[in-house]
Amino acid sequence: MNPTRQRRLTIVIAVLVAVIVAAALVVYALQQNMNYLFTPSQVQAGDAAHYKNFRLGGMVKAGSIQHSSDSLQVTFTVVDAGGAMPVEYNGILPDLFRENQSVIATGHMEGARFVATEVLAKHDETYMPKELKDAMAKAHQGKHIDESAGQDKSTL
């Protein structure tokens, strides 16, 4: 092989190796950080059993919000048409977290409770995240929900 070809071959091999490493890393990172969205009834049906971390979406049940008296711990129940799930969160809830409003919580199951590390709430009376709307479509058939505003976040 002449030197030019040899150099080209080295470059090609180097690029190939880099591409393979990069692709492997990307796949790994994606797998680690993909968060699926489930509604309480789907979780109770066992759909979320394979995932350690996932997002729970639904409505905050009226009268279910309970603040601890001496810490920031708060518990509430997220419901959809067919299920309910108690959620525990330690931190400050977003501005627009209300009863009977949609919410998406990220976290994991501990026993029968969902422990959230992040809670997102809708931004005004007419807004519901599109993906949550889709996920809850079966439960709320025929009910038209308009979306027009941003959403509000809160993280630990």
Add this chain to the structure above:
Amino acid sequence: MTPELGQLALILALLLAIAQSTLPLLGAWRGNRALMAVARPAASGQAVFVALAFAILVWAFLHFDFSVQYVADNSNLQLPWYYRIAAVWGAHEGSMLLWVLILNVWTVALALFSRQLPEVFLARVLGVLGIISTGFLAFILFTSNPFGRLLPMPPDGADLNPVLQDPGMTFHPPVLYMGYVGFSVAFAFSIAALLGGSMEQAWVRWARPWTNAAWAFLSCGIVAGSWWSYAELGWGGWWFWDPVENASFMPWLVGVALIHAQAVTEKRGSLRAWTILLSLFAFSLSLLGTFLVRSGILTSVHAFASDPRRGTFILGFLAVVVGGSLLLYALRAPKVAGGKAFALVSRESAILIGNLMFTVAAAMVMLGTLFPLLGDALNLGKISVGPPYFGLLFPLLMLPVILLLPFGPYLRWGKSDTPVLKQVLVRAGIAALACALLAAFFVQGQLKAIAGVASAVWVGVGVALYIVKRWREMPRGRRYPAEMAGMLLAHAGVAVFLIGVMLSESLSVTRDVRMTPGQVATVGGYQFHFDGVTQTTGPNWQAVQGVVTVTRNGAPVAVMHPQKRTYVHEQVQTESAVDPGITRDLYVALGEPMDPNHVERAWALRLYTKPFIRWIWAGGLFMMLGGFVSAADRRFRVKREAEAAQTITATVQEA
């Protein structure tokens, strides 16, 4: 009546845009000078009509014309005048109008400052810009008309999203759009070069200042957006890898690659096809960014509307622009001649590696951002990709760039000798190691902080060494030409940015606490005294205002007033209080009262100390400055004129 005039102006602008996009291109093809001459007046006329439409919309906002649907949706009687102006681009329709207005500003600027360009080339450039403008104006008129009437006229409007009622938000979108749209110039130059087929190197030199300026605007817009989310969203973060942030970040990354690739192409003639491809990508990503933000395709903090007709139009437009330009590229690029060869150790190689990293980073961000759409299409379920994905991959991709950066200016075009590089390696390396050891004492073994100091010193010392070298070796007045000064500024900005990111990420102390009035919490060495809340009012809101006195070792530091605002339409908005400093920010946000009926009792508060966080934005501003300074280099202008003179004589001779 006035809003209809606005619409009429838009229709006239569209007609002119159609003229601008067809006649000059036909003229350039047929060699018809009369047709080519249409470009300039058509562009100016279009700019006048778009500006008129924009002014009419501003007027409608200032005069509370709630008979216009868009005005009624985004403002009300209590909204102060400055936010009424900002409300013009507070939602989808107005943003699109602003986009077109800025495109027209760039086009007119180009038409004014490029009188020296070859006639055929300029006709093609303006024609391409006209095509883009036609697409946007049609989009506005057919799917997103800001002048649509609302009858009967409501007595008062709704409200501008309270999140957007912030000084940062008033100028974030226009500046960001200046960047997005600015890449359309580089795009148009590339298309014109492809159409012309001749591919002289010269077009890259003409395009460079425009690309640098566009990139600088984009940097500024991203900094403003990051600052806004820090100050306004109330949770003290500066970057969330949110789809919309990513949307502006992708063209920025490709822009970095493009700026450097253009330098190679201009000076050495190599990487021509790659430079063209990057220009196409940068603008395509800008388009994608514009649409991602406002179309509601991806739900995020910024998504404001969704309408299937818009989605279809956007997809069609993207397909035409991206597909069309790539097709043209595929047909014409193989004819592009290669430039001078270069060795493994050369500036070209270093820039090529950097380019690779930045484009891969952009692709990585794009994959993460669009993955939910992909998952949806493939029926994988409702997926989102969490920030750790980006947080893991992005630093890995940037590592080679940081490592190579100090060598950049020392490397020669073509082939570089190694002794001088070894010298830089040793000096910057020792400095970085020494500072890392020193830092290790102060940060209690926080690896991220130590790595941050080391990398920042590595980059900073590398830049400083080169500044000293130029100072010593070059005669006064020729030490730092604008192009080089810009490069050094931007690279120094990387060092500043690294300090900010790594130190604030690793040393920030974040506490959410429950506090009763009189209680003290200690966060990061500062004592936060909560003195209860008071009531206060603003032009269109009422607020509960907390009083937090901060002391350090008994000495007073600051009195902070975080607010919980309630706007006229019952929207609640947290206004955090920030005490800024060069080495640290103190950040307090009111959470919620523990008992809503007794606000005078305990509250949930967020207390943050954020060391060096300001350096993040300072670094970004340095980069912006670098872009502008480079763009101002006289070399681009002087040579352009000389070049143009040559071309003109050449054409005269041919004739």
